[in-house]
Amino acid sequence: xxxxxxxxxxxxxxxxxxxxxxxxxxxxxxxxxxxxxxxxxxxxxxxxxxxxxxxxxxxxxxxxxxxxxxxxxxxxxxxxxxxxxxxxxxxxxxxxxxxxxxxxxxxxxx
Numbered sequence: 824x825x826x827x828x829x830x831x832x833x834x835x836x837x838x839x840x841x842x843x844x845x846x847x848x849x850x851x852x853x854x855x856x857x858x859x860x861x862x863x864x865x866x867x868x869x870x871x872x873x874x875x876x877x878x879x880x881x882x883x884x885x886x887x888x889x890x891x892x893x894x895x896x897x898x899x900x901x902x903x904x905x906x907x908x909x910x911x912x913x914x915x916x917x918x919x920x921x922x923x924x925x926x927x928x929x930x931x932x933x
Contacts, residue, residue, distance in 0.1 A: 891920035
């Protein structure tokens with residue numbers, strides 16, 4: 824970040840991302856920092872598993888600007904090498920990606 828304008832955008836980006844994470848938590852998502860226990864994590868990993876799918880959003884907090892990637896996987900497929908998502912992936916600003924994934928049909932399936 825080389826300008827005052829760039830530094831001025833950081834709080835707004837974190838505020839939007841924090842708001843999206845709060846909404847996701849209210850809908851049953853879990854979040855963890857990576858590396859675990861870090862006060863300044865490189866990534867935030869959000870997940871929500873249902874009987875029919877698993878939604879995953881990774882927020883790359885250490886990047887400037889922050890970026891996120893989100894996708895939907897069949898149950899148990901996320902994290903397995905070579906497994907393709909059943910929806911996505913999508914990339915962009917953390918709040919936009921998270922709200923897009925939250926809006927996918929079937930998000931509230933138990």
